Every structure is written in structure tokens, then in C-alpha cells.
Amino acid sequence: MVKTNSANQIQENDLVLVWFNEKEVSYLTQVSQGKQLSIHCGKPLKVEEWIGLNYGSSVKCDHAFGYLLRPTTDDLMMKAARESGIIYPKDAATLIMRTGIGSGAKVLEIGTGSGSLTLALASAVRPDGHVHTFDRRSDLPKNAEKNLSRANLLEYVTFHQRSAGEPFAWEQFFDVVILDIPTPWEEVEPVKAALKGGGHVVSLNPCYNQVERMAEALRAHGFIRVDCLEILERPILAREGKTRPVQRMVSHTEFLLFGTKITPPG
């Protein structure tokens, strides 16, 4: 007896990625009544007509077909509306794996920015965890909130505004703290207080100078497993008889610095 899955239909409020394979062009849009989506070919698409279609179905525009896909976490991050730099999926993936973030995790993010990393964290802590995200600016989180909302991940995130160095209202509460700010060493004290014993801190910074200074600050505060790395993602063209790496690539985004809080012997 073959088991099939009928629950693969597009619903109202779903976030859908319309993918045009010929040009590798795509659009991310939330499904709602009356909505029209302007695209690169032909007339705008009537989004409400997708309700009830199976994911993977096609829509026609002029001579091309677009395919209606569930956005992956990678798609959510790369398509986030941006008002500042974003964290790349390759870096988010590694930090989630290295700190063991999963359902149930309590995560603190310092530096909400456009919310691209917040999207990945919210998705990873579902359904039993939560992300508290803090930014100095009051305007950025509005954009981040919109990105989370259309991805239907808002319930897993609380947004906060906070000045640098301010203590957090939690002690020994968080499994992981992630810093995406230029001067992370200023936050080591409150971060350490907020972390559980055995909890992890991650700092994301583009410059050597920053991770060096933060690594020393973490060591000075007794963190162990202070490790730094960078992730390079190299695209490959896999085609019959002529497979090779792509000619240009993103060479650098952020260094990832890790540390683990312990209870010092005593």
C-alpha cells in the first residue's frame, strides 16, 4: 500500500517563491486575495489563483514558466528586504550547527539589522524555542519584523531596543548568544551573565582585528573552546563534459568566532 501526502497545497498567507528556471530569476511573495505580482515577463500574475494548487506547480507568463515553490531558509535570507548588510546562509548554517541550535533553544541575538539571521534562527528554534533580538536602532527592527511576519515566523521572535552594554533581564537563561555588531567586546559581561553554563557565544565580524580582540576578551572572561573560522562557498557548474568551478565567487563575508561559557572550578 502506497502512502501519499495530500497536504502540499498552497494556502492563503503562505510565502511562495516563484522561480523562473531559464533566467534563474525568482520572486518571493505572500499569498493574499486580490494581490498582483509584477514580473520580468508578461502581465502581472494574479496571486490568489495559486490557492489550492500543489507546490511545484507552474504558472505561465509569455513564453516562460514560473514554478511555485516553498522558500527554503536560504531563500528567506537571500530575499529578505534589506536596510543593512545581511548575514549569509552559509554562515548562519554553520553557527546553528556548531552551537546546537534546534527546537527548544533560547537564543539571544544582538544586532537585529535586517533580520536575515533572525529568520534562520527563528526557523531553527521552532516550535518550542524562542529568539530575543536586540538592536540599538529603533527603525531597523520594523523591516526585520516585516521579513519575519511574511515568513510566518513572528511568534518565535521578540524584538527589543537596547543601548550598548545594558544588562539583560535574564540570568543564565540563554543557550546561545549571537553578536552581529562592530564592537562585540563591549558586550562580554552582560552576554556572559545571560548565558547558561555550557552556553555558546558567537560573534560575526568581517575584520581580523575584531575577532582577535573579541577572542582575547572571551578568554579573559573564562570562555573555553574559543575558535575562529571562515566559510567559503564555491559554486560549481556541473554540466556534461564541461564541469568546472564558477569563475567568480563571494570570497569573504564574516569571520565566525565561537566560545563556550563554563563555571570556573573553585
Add this chain to the structure above:
Amino acid sequence: MVKTNSANQIQENDLVLVWFNEKEVSYLTQVSQGKQLSIHCGKPLKVEEWIGLNYGSSVKCDHAFGYLLRPTTDDLMMKAARESGIIYPKDAATLIMRTGIGSGAKVLEIGTGSGSLTLALASAVRPDGHVHTFDRRSDLPKNAEKNLSRANLLEYVTFHQRSAGEPFAWEQFFDVVILDIPTPWEEVEPVKAALKGGGHVVSLNPCYNQVERMAEALRAHGFIRVDCLEILERPILAREGKTRPVQRMVSHTEFLLFGTKITPPG
């Protein structure tokens, strides 16, 4: 009012990583009554004495201290008992991110091996998803099962034995299918049948010849977004006044090939 978290204590059956910072040596062991853990320094540790201690606490051996940590997903994978090659965390992290695997996902793995990837998948689909993993060999899954069991992830995984090319007992059921076998192109038909519309396939192979052939097989079967990449993880020594990349690194593990199943227009 400050909120604290009391539930950070080591319990019986927990899987604990004992980390010695000086030598970067660590041990992964499941907590049970009467167990003794042999280590590199001093007398064996009495594991039952850890019950009730907070994570992050230290245990003494000779002149060194070991710290009792919750293993991360990365730790689980790197410390898996091996009877065959393993998939590396960097690759598992990227494929989870790129295919949107999260709580609730139904994942099919072909090639159980030592179960290192199965550990990462099981952890990512918690608590509402499930991993069905298949291997041709009947002996390997026993080792994989042991790895999953001590990580308390067994309930999220079902192990199957199966010959190459055999159809699966599911149609349009899985969100993601992952192939970790030498000749993935032989499995495209049954994989396609088992995938939901819009579902993703990932093939992990060390040689370019394999991903080239698989990429063409996926295109021939109508898959879209057929993309290939490799992930390089470069360790950095971050130390005051003398920060630099590490001198030797893992240069290559697997190419990652992705594809998405669609319902062809018509």
C-alpha cells in the same frame, strides 16, 4: 525582576561532552549509574557523580580540569562511532539550510552509513518531523542506531534495508531526499516518485564525475534549480598580535548537488 533558568542540570541518560581545554581533548559519554570513563590524565572519572551538576561545571583530573558540556550537533557528528566515512558538519549545515529542513520535515536518506548525517537530520526535524534512512547493508545501521540512541534522537528516525533502485513505499511524501551513495543516478526514478511537488533532492559525492552525471540525470527528469557547490571551512588562529589562518586544512570532502522537483506544465 531577573529571570533565571534552573533546568540546566545533567540528568541520567544525557549525552555529555567532557572537554579538556589545555589539550583540546574531549570525550562523549552517556551518563549512567556505575559507569567509569577512562581519560588521558589521571584515574577514570565516575560518571554518575555528574548527575545534578550544572552544565558548564568542571571535573578535576590530575592537574587539568574537564568541563561537562552539552554536545552540539557538530560534536555529535564528529564524535559519531564510525564504520565508514562520515559527512562533515559544514556540509550537513549547508544542505539543511538550502533545503529548508526544520521541525516537521519528512526526510528520506539513502545511504545510512555511520549515521553522522542522520544525527544532524534527526536533530533538525525535531520534534514534529521524521527521517527514514535506508542502506543496502544490514550491518552499518546497527552502528548508526547506537549513535542515534545515545544522542536520544532515535524516536525521530526509522531504519530500513533496501536494494538499489527498489521503489519506496511512499509517493509524493517527502520534503527532502538526501543521497549519500556512489551511484545516485540509479535512484532518480524512485526518489522523484517519493518527493512532494516542490521537494528537494541533494546528492553528496566526492568526485566531480559523480555530480556531473547526477546533474544531467536530474535535468533529464525535469528537476529545476540544479546547482552544485562545495563548502570550505578555514580555521583561523585569533590571538593577540599574531592572528592568521591555520597552516593546514581539510580541502575537500563532498560536492553538494541540489535539485527541486516540479510538476511539469501541461
Add this chain to the structure above:
Amino acid sequence: MVKTNSANQIQENDLVLVWFNEKEVSYLTQVSQGKQLSIHCGKPLKVEEWIGLNYGSSVKCDHAFGYLLRPTTDDLMMKAARESGIIYPKDAATLIMRTGIGSGAKVLEIGTGSGSLTLALASAVRPDGHVHTFDRRSDLPKNAEKNLSRANLLEYVTFHQRSAGEPFAWEQFFDVVILDIPTPWEEVEPVKAALKGGGHVVSLNPCYNQVERMAEALRAHGFIRVDCLEILERPILAREGKTRPVQRMVSHTEFLLFGTKITPPG
């Protein structure tokens, strides 16, 4: 007693690189009477006025200064007039080092193209060696010849036209043969005949498939030290307090495949 060097003056017919540091813009031009050089800022420069100036001197244009420099081999290659793809300096540098090309070497190049590699080879064999370069097309070498001529390297190079697979008029004559053509395996027989015992062959190809096939062809013809590699050049921004790798880089140009001809025992 301090020794100084007076012979650092620009002469007629010298090839000069005018470098504008602010914008990292540069121009490569041969010095001659009456010549004018159009640039991005201000009026054209009168090239003849540079004769007798020391290298390193500046010329003014509007608000910027340009510096008169001797082009390096890297500059010659990157500034070569192009009618086809070029070989990059990083790859040329490694192949010269790995095959021991130096003054006196006899080098055979198959695939003249725009002559960017020919420039590097001619410069390396000076003053006692020679490069014989072959192309199937009769039009490309004219451009290559111009590039060599203005670099004052023409005397070290002889240009030839030749069809694929044709035998060469030399036996056991060349120290190194370099192939920059899409199907190098078709040339193994004549290349082997033209090489000295202990001589080296290098094939430059962008695709895995090509170097794999050529590697097997070389092994089948008894070549030893059949090795393949790729060179990645990663630019770094070195600036006070904010040093980091550049964000985008050239990820791939050519694979370099090496082999050494031996006299089989017997």
C-alpha cells in the same frame, strides 16, 4: 662609499605604465615622439616629455598625479590587448616555477591566443632562451605579436601556424611544452617527440573533464609526475584596524596539469 644607479631613465620605445593611485586606474603605452595618451582626467598626456625622466616620476593631470612605472610581468599580462581569453599571472607564475623555466630554456607553446602567456614565457627565458609558439588561427598571432613587440620581447619568440596533430620540426629539443588548447590529448604524440628526456609538459584547461582526460593520456604515454592543481589568489585589504579579505574574488581560471617525459627503462 655609496653606489648609485643612474640608468633608471625612461627611453624612447620603453613601455611605460602610468598609474593613478587614487582610482587604481592605469595605462600601458610605448614611448614615442609626438604620441598623445588620452586618460580619464584632464587633457591627453604628451608622452615624449617623459623621455629622460626617472622611473617613479609623476605627471600631473587636473587634480591627480600619475606615476611613470616599468610594467611588471603581471602588468604586461593583465594589460595585453585581448582577442581571446587570457592566462592569468598567478597560473603563469606557478607553471614557470614548477617546470624550471629560466634563461636559456627552450619552450614550445601550443595555443598562442592573445599572447598573454607568451609575454611571461618570453620574459622568463631572456636572454639565452627562446619560445616557439603555435596557433591554428592565422589572425590571433598578429595581436600577440603586437603585445610582444611593444614589450620589447619579440626577439625571444617565433610565431608559427600549425594544424592540430601535425608533427613539429624538432625532436628532443624542448625543455618545456605548454598547451593552452581545448583538446590537448590530441597533441601528446608530437609533444612527446619534441620534448627532451626529463622535459616537462603543462596543460592549462578550465574543466575537470579536460585535465582528467589529459592526465590519462600522459600516463598512457609514459609520462611521470602527472600532477594537477589550481591556484587561488585571494586579495586582502590591509588597513589600520580593519584588515580583511576582499569580498569578491576570481574563483577559477584554469587547472594546471603537469607531466615529465622519461626514457622508459629497457
Add this chain to the structure above:
Amino acid sequence: MVKTNSANQIQENDLVLVWFNEKEVSYLTQVSQGKQLSIHCGKPLKVEEWIGLNYGSSVKCDHAFGYLLRPTTDDLMMKAARESGIIYPKDAATLIMRTGIGSGAKVLEIGTGSGSLTLALASAVRPDGHVHTFDRRSDLPKNAEKNLSRANLLEYVTFHQRSAGEPFAWEQFFDVVILDIPTPWEEVEPVKAALKGGGHVVSLNPCYNQVERMAEALRAHGFIRVDCLEILERPILAREGKTRPVQRMVSHTEFLLFGTKITPPG
């Protein structure tokens, strides 16, 4: 009429690389009367018997054959007798290419060390240039001298001992100055004085802190084209049906920092 080359015979005093292909083992030895070479298989080889053989010929030992090869510049560097760290061929190749070192060049090296870089420089300036190399230590150059001597390159190099910061006995004399010392910024003044207008400086250092400080020192002294990069050499296994990058590689050796001396406008 076919031209052949009879001058490919091993002579007394030649430096020969004996290469065993099965195990990729090799030996570098200078040919002399009565010499015996101990190897990994069978009885010692009688080196004098090679005189008059063609390069590329084989010698037998037990069941294996060794091939008599001319060492390339890469071989010379990797086989240099070491009493300190060496500079790698990939880095030497790039700096020679980027600074235009060729026959006739006057090169100043600060930090002789084991002389591995000196070998590459001496080979590149042949026959009309010269390398002056300086070290603080009086013992190291003896080893370097031996390496240069057996490669028959001694006539292109002069060895000097010198304390840090001491002025050089040349003004505006050198085309290129290369620094392979831990604190290159202490040498900018004398280096600048010794360089020709338009001449190049290169500093080789493993830590980003060093190249950052040196970059700022060069800018402060009016150098232009202050550029930094690193070279990664990735080995590829090219074999029928199973071609892939090698699993481990050298990830980091030195950052290369470049600058060009100009005559400031005024």
C-alpha cells in the same frame, strides 16, 4: 630536416633529482666521483655512473625504477636543507611575477634564512642580475650558501650579515627588495633609500597584524600600489572516472604585501 639536441647529458657537478614514481619519493644529489646515494629501496646508488646519461634515464633499485631529472626551481626550494622555515614556491612564483624580476634584475633580500627564496631569486635573475641577501644571524647563511652552491647558483648571490635598521651601501640601486623578517616596518627607511624610483618592495609575513602594520608604514613613506594577497595552491587528483580535489591541503603560509616607490611630485 629534423633538429635534435644532444646537450641533454648529465655532467659532473650537476644537481640531479632521482624520482621514484611509485611512491613519489625523490632525492636531490650533486653528481661527483665516488659518491654513493642511500635510498629507500635496495643498495646505495653509484652516482658517478650517471655521468653521460641523458636526463630522463632510469636507474634500477630492487623492483623499482628511479628517474634522473633536472630539478626545477620548485624542486630546489622544497628540497633545500632547512634550518628555519622556508618560503613556498607558490609565494616565490607570485612575487617574482608581480615585481617583474627577470634576467638583469638587482634584488635585495632581507632575511636569508635557509635560502629557499634565495634559490628562486638567483635562478630568476640569471645570467645578468644579482641578489644581495642579508641576515642578522651569521650561522644561517652557511646553510643557505650550501643550498645555492650545489644548485650552481652561487655566482648570482652575495651573502651579507647586518643588524636591523642599518643603512645599506647602495642608494637607488635595487629593482626589488624582499623582506622575510618578523618586523619589516623597522626597515622601511633603509629599504626606501636602496630602491630605484619605481622599484618594488615585498614583505612576506604569516600574520595579518604584520602586513597591516607594514602596509601603513609603506603608505606613510609614500609608497603606492600597496596591495596584499595570499596564494592558495589546491592539489587535484585527476584520474579516470574519479577526479576530485585532494582531501587535505596547505591552507596558509604567508601573506604577500607589495608596494612601489615613487618620487613624490613637487
